[in-house]
Amino acid sequence: MTAGADDERIALLRFVERFALTLREAGLAPMPARVLAYALADDADRYTAGDLARGLGVSPAAISGAVRYLVQVGFFVREREPGTRSDLYVLDDEDLWSRFVSAEMTSLDRFVQEIDRGIAALGVDRPGGRRLAETRDFMAFLRAEMADVIARWPAERNRLAAGRTEAAPAG
Amino acid sequence: MTAGADDERIALLRFVERFALTLREAGLAPMPARVLAYALADDADRYTAGDLARGLGVSPAAISGAVRYLVQVGFFVREREPGTRSDLYVLDDEDLWSRFVSAEMTSLDRFVQEIDRGIAALGVDRPGGRRLAETRDFMAFLRAEMADVIARWPAERNRLAAGRTEAAPAG
């Protein structure tokens, strides 16, 4: 059965690479993307930096920067067991993906801000100015709507979970 | 007044660079970002490749790839005036930013798809599998909600426009 475990690890790493690619397209750097994908898909609920390095087969140095970023952005929470010399990284399960969208919202805020500056400098009473103003309005609209959507997620999540537990043991 | 026109051009290019930076953070490549920012902020409603090259002060070669990308993604529409030897690039004004979000939705679709593959390969009946399943659900939820949001934009846009024309001449 050792070969089976190896196969599973290979399958896991294959998925990690694929999913990391998707995360990169969404804006993450390569190594943070891999680490996040690995921490999501593997079964542990907390990882040391060494776990991640060995699990992914990359150098500890590469992990260091990646986890710093992931903690800063809010995907990971850093923990420390007393009498232990390594930090533990835990997926911030509850609102992991809400944070993901929150980052997008920050980006939208930046859009609005930059365009406002542009309009102030260039004037709104020209074709270009009107296009900028409309772009601004769209970004502001989108930002507000996204906030609503995020707020609705916990309820939807519970609804889905309820549906699953209902179907599985009863049906 | 020639100095004034120069100043305006400098201010415009300054804005273009700033805004392009924001667009790059949202995933666009540098040159497409500049071209899009320039086409939005300047006053013409259609541009030849030469216009864009001269306006931005970059080589025609750089424009070529940028407009091809922008047309492909749907930001620009290519037009041709009969008896003319250059294509005209027009901002696809109406649903310019809806397209922008549609691209995001495609990206979300890809998320769902990749995770489904992962779950199929790795199994859902483990901690990692459950995390993947929840991630999948969130992405699917977000995708559906985004579609709603886009659908609401035209109405909101009209509402905003009505508010403005009401306030300006009447008030």
Add this chain to the structure above:
DNA sequence: AACACTGTTCACAAGTTCGTGAAAGATGCG
């Protein structure tokens, strides 16, 4: 039919990003 003008393709140089290995820095243990 040759020309003038516009846009595209290609190879290259400059700059940037990425991950590694080696060295240094913490921190608990004997």
Add this chain to the structure above:
DNA sequence: CGCATCTTTCACGAACTTGTGAACAGTGTT
């Protein structure tokens, strides 16, 4: 107090990206 273990920092090499200049191709004009 020194050791062992784990992590972080740093400099480097490889790979990739970006924009340019030059040659090429297409198209209307003379």
